[in-house]
Amino acid sequence: AQAEWRIADIILVNSEWTRSALIKQGADPKRMAVIPLAFQPEPGPVPVHARARAGLTVLWLGSVILRKGIAYLVEAARQLLSEGVRFLVAGPIGIREAALRGAPANVVWLGQVPRSEARRLYHSSDLFVLPTLSDGFALTQVEALAHGLPVVTTPNCGAVVEDGRTGFIVPARDTDRLVEAIRRFVRDPDLAPGMRPACLAAATRFSIDAYAERLENVIRAGLAARGRQRVEA
Secondary structure, eight states: OHHHHHHOSOEEESOHHHHHHHHHTTOOGGGEEEOOOOOOOOSSOOOOOOOOTTOEEEEEESOBOGGGTHHHHHHHHHHTGGGTEEEEEESOBOSOHHHHHTSOTTEEEEESOOHHHHHHHHHTOSEEEEOOSOOSOOTHHHHHHHTTOOEEEOSSSOSOOOBTTTEEEOOTTOHHHHHHHHHHHHHOTTHHHHHHHHHHHHHGGGSHHHHHHHHHHHHHHHHHHHHHHHHHO
16 A cells, blocks of 8 residues: 555545544655545435434444444443433444343344335434444445434544534543433434434535545646646656
8 A cells, every 4th residue: 555655646535534544654645635425315305204202213324343333332322221212223243242132222233234224214213323433434424414314423534524513523432422412312302303404415515526526626736736846847
């Protein structure tokens, strides 16, 4: 990889988190350009989930592994066991069977699901949570926003969530702050639906057209810089 970095005019990365990681490994920051990943939602209106006032449904969708913070989600579920919060965990299981059995009763392990089932889960949930320790970008954040769900995540992934507007950003490995963020939606049933318009609008910033425009701008800037270097030489 380092040999490729040395000969590249531009190093494309999908987030500032990734950029920082590559700089630590020796990549030249002057050659880097951050272009977020794109997500194209299905055409048509997004169904509105009518939340049951007595409870909150929290969705996890993705690989169920330690790196994505599943241990912190389980501990948060344990602390919220008596507060009517249900956690739906969908995705291929990558943790030990003992950990599954030891989870509190409000965690439902769904395993890997097809895309059609993923859409249904988004539509039937109130909140998307990704307490990741390290993700290059985590496209599921954008997918959740495109379905009108606010997102609780950490800074250790792509910068997608606007804290307080389309969800909340909490420190990685901080169960107490994670619980605090989820509890805000429990105590204020209008918070999630109130964020819905901002979530849907925010998702459009990560469209394929937006990605193409960012990429074109980066290439044009790179070609212009290369031209200046030839003139100076």
